[in-house]
Amino acid sequence: MSRDPRDSLNKTDARAALEAAYRHALAFDDARATRAPNAAANFDALMRAFGGPVPEAGSPADDVIEWLVAAAEPGLMGTAGPRFFGWVVGGSHPVGVAADWLTSMWGQNAGSYHGAPAGAVAEQVAAQWLIDILRLPRECSVGITSGATMSNFVCLAAARGALLRRAGWDVEADGMFGASPITVYLGCDAHASVFAALRYLGFGERRVVKIPVDAAGRMDAGALGAALADANGPLIVIAQAGHIVTGAFDAFREIAALTHARGGWLHVDGAFGLWAQACPSKARLSDGIEDADSWATDAHKWLQAPYECGCAFVRDANAHRRAMSIDASYLPTGGDEIRDPLHYAPELSRRARGFALWALLRAFGRQGIAQMIERHCALGRRMAARLAAEPGIEVLNEVELNQFAVRFGAGDEDPARRDALTLATVERIQAAGVCYVGAMRWRDREVMRVSVIAWPATEDDIDRSAESMIAAWRQTNARDDRRDAAAIG
Numbered sequence: 001m002s003r004d005p006r007d008s009l010n011k012t013d014a015r016a017a018l019e020a021a022y023r024h025a026l027a028f029d030d031a032r033a034t035r036a037p038n039a040a041a042n043f044d045a046l047m048r049a050f051g052g053p054v055p056e057a058g059s060p061a062d063d064v065i066e067w068l069v070a071a072a073e074p075g076l077m078g079t080a081g082p083r084f085f086g087w088v089v090g091g092s093h094p095v096g097v098a099a100d101w102l103t104s105m106w107g108q109n110a111g112s113y114h115g116a117p118a119g120a121v122a123e124q125v126a127a128q129w130l131i132d133i134l135r136l137p138r139e140c141s142v143g144i145t146s147g148a149t150m151s152n153f154v155c156l157a158a159a160r161g162a163l164l165r166r167a168g169w170d171v172e173a174d175g176m177f178g179a180s181p182i183t184v185y186l187g188c189d190a191h192a193s194v195f196a197a198l199r200y201l202g203f204g205e206r207r208v209v210k211i212p213v214d215a216a217g218r219m220d221a222g223a224l225g226a227a228l229a230d231a232n233g234p235l236i237v238i239a240q241a242g243h244i245v246t247g248a249f250d251a252f253r254e255i256a257a258l259t260h261a262r263g264g265w266l267h268v269d270g271a272f273g274l275w276a277q278a279c280p281s282k283a284r285l286s287d288g289i290e291d292a293d294s295w296a297t298d299a300h301k302w303l304q305a306p307y308e309c310g311c312a313f314v315r316d317a318n319a320h321r322r323a324m325s326i327d328a329s330y331l332p333t334g335g336d337e338i339r340d341p342l343h344y345a346p347e348l349s350r351r352a353r354g355f356a357l358w359a360l361l362r363a364f365g366r367q368g369i370a371q372m373i374e375r376h377c378a379l380g381r382r383m384a385a386r387l388a389a390e391p392g393i394e395v396l397n398e399v400e401l402n403q404f405a406v407r408f409g410a411g412d413e414d415p416a417r418r419d420a421l422t423l424a425t426v427e428r429i430q431a432a433g434v435c436y437v438g439a440m441r442w443r444d445r446e447v448m449r450v451s452v453i454a455w456p457a458t459e460d461d462i463d464r465s466a467e468s469m470i471a472a473w474r475q476t477n478a479r480d481d482r483r484d485a486a487a488i489g
């Protein structure tokens with residue numbers, strides 16, 4: 001069939017483009033376990049591959065997909081692979097991806113029930129399942145967001161509105177100027193995205209009270225109690241389920257009691273740690289978490305949903321709705337039983353995130369989720385044990401969940417040298433290309449952070465990765481010894 005030169009997006013091209021995408025996606029999935037965990041192309045190469053002048057004439061859709069794959073593949077990180085431990089990221093599970101393909105093809109505008117009936121109901125049902133699986137209070141309302149940053153934002157917006165309402169102020173109508181100040185208390189290791197959410201809401205990053213934390217990053221509940229004893233006016237306490245370095249959990253029961261005794265609102269950032277609630281053998285870690293008032297989590301981390309999918313749970317459903325509701329005259333509202341997604345998260349036009357979420361919850365089931373979490377925690381312990389057995393490698397925390405931090409050069413008295421050894425070892429590990437880990441500055445020291453969270457990881461991946469890390473450390477150490485010897489000699 002000849003192509004109409006005025007319309008390069010004709011039907012034949014569209015079909016070929018979809019088939020090309022399907023073929024490439026399957027090839028990517030097949031090669032998942034053998035792909036390099038680090039991107040091969042650098043910035044300049046990617047700019048050359050994607051760059052060029054503005055395309056004046058259109059191009060056949062299938063060619064465009066081929067070009068996209070050729071340009072992108074060298075610049076892909078192995079975040080969906082089995083040996084990526086650098087950040088707390090999920091692995092875009094194929095079941096969620098398949099549902100996501102259809103979501104895109106169906107092109108539903110999922111803000112309202114009337115705009116996307118199936119999308120709204122899939123989301124409503126998935127939200128109820130999540131409340132059950134995560135053992136949160138039945139009365140919670142749920143917003144399906146683009147991630148935990150937005151979930152923190154939604155929950156804290158609800159908190160702000162509810163607390164000011166109790167103080168006789170309608171923040172949704174009258175804004176923040178003139179309202180009683182709300183004091184925000186959080187552990188000094190709170191995630192950067194919590195500070196961002198506070199900033200979006202007009203709290204200001206610096207206008208918070210930072211509570212000291214213990215060696216694993218848990219908020220010191222005694223110090224919180226002392227700080228709250230001096231508090232007056234409305235207050236929010238933000239606790240954490242799953243510290244990004246150590247995986248540690250705050251003492252929710254105690255923190256909730258302290259917060260509620262002062263009439264405060266307890267929010268929990270549980271981007272990945274809230275999933276411990278879904279795993280019977282881990283649930284003791286999150287003991288008392290159901291006493292909080294709101295909870296943020298991600299589905300694109302431990303549930304392995306394709307990006308972007310997060311969840312905000314708010315016990316006070318009215319406060320949640322007042323904070324997020326969008327009413328437009330041209331949008332009929334669902335009614336009593338029907339839930340319109342746009343009342344629970346910031347966006348109006350949006351992707352039907354409920355389809356992938358629903359599909360993943362069906363595919364894993366409650367038991368499958370619990371088994372995956374259990375397995376990742378066991379794999380984390382396995383890797384930490386292998387590393388800790390090597391002289392000169394120090395694992396900094398007990399691996400209760402799936403996260404741990406490592407410092408190289410144990411036994412060396414000079415912390416600056418240990419920093420340098422740690423950075424050099426991480427660089428070597430990345431260059432070796434077996435697995436991916438990153439370094440971060442934590443408590444004024446360089447550490448290597450390990451997060452075992454992507455679904456395809458196996459024991460073999462863990463062992464190969466630990467061997468690569470140990471080999472990198474031995475090389476770094478040997479070079480360092482040679483330098484010392486040269487310096488002395």
Ligand SMILES: *Cc1c(COP(=O)(O)O)cnc(C)c1O
Pocket residue numbers: 088146147148149150191193194242243244269270271272298310
């Ligand atoms: C990942 C993470 C966030 C931010 O979540 P996004 O999905 O990246 O927006 C917040 N808190 C913690 C503890 C996290 O691990």
